[in-house]
């Protein structure tokens with residue numbers, strides 16, 4: 001059932017936001033993978049032409065190749081739009097991402113996208129305010145213990161993500177390593193996240209904290225599927 005909702009949201013986003021000729025940022029995770037497959041199907045059916053994809057992870061690059069989507073490098077082509085999943089979506093379209101382990105590359109691709117980020121999710125991801133799930137923060141392995149201590153001083157309980165946890169499937173017990181060679185700290189804020197933009201700024205003052213899973217002002221739209229229908233929430237258009 002949840003999988004059907006994820007697919008419905010992803011397919012609706014492709015229908016609404018992807019046009020022939022677009023370079024598309026291809027997100028990571030179970031929901032975004034439905035969008036990748038749908039784009040591949042539409043290319044094969046001749047309903048989308050001239051699409052190229054910018055993958056946000058090695059996993060997504062492999063899936064896109066399998067789906068028949070030509071890939072390009074971010075250095076050569078700026079995406080028109082990025083379609084990606086989310087772990088939490090607030091009413092103002094600020095978002096938590098990264099429980100799937102790809103937040104830094106996802107954020108780089110979303111930020112570079114001309115028409116911004118479109119997040120796709122089932123209704124369980126839509127929340128009144130952020131912080132019900134741990135906030136992933138990508139950290140530099142060197143001195144990560146000090147970085148986790150600095151994160152804890154911001155009022156959270158940080159946990160180093162290990163392989164074999166959640167969707168991570170490597171050697172159990174070892175730190176999970178991102179495509180960029182970094183670690184991830186999952187930071188639970190017991191009282192939630194009242195001011196995502198301010199928290200993002202605070203976290204990024206910590207030298208070893210490379211990027212946070214808070215995506216503030218990056219999502220142009222959210223497509224959320226529930227059993228009773230699909231809601232499209234649109235924010236302000238992203239300026240060039």
Ligand SMILES: O=C[C@H](O)[C@H](O)[C@H](O)COP(=O)(O)O
Nearest residue numbers: 029030031085098100101102
């Ligand atoms: O790093 C992973 C991503 O931010 C995912 O898009 C996010 O965790 C949502 O994943 P899923 O669609 O599998 O719930």
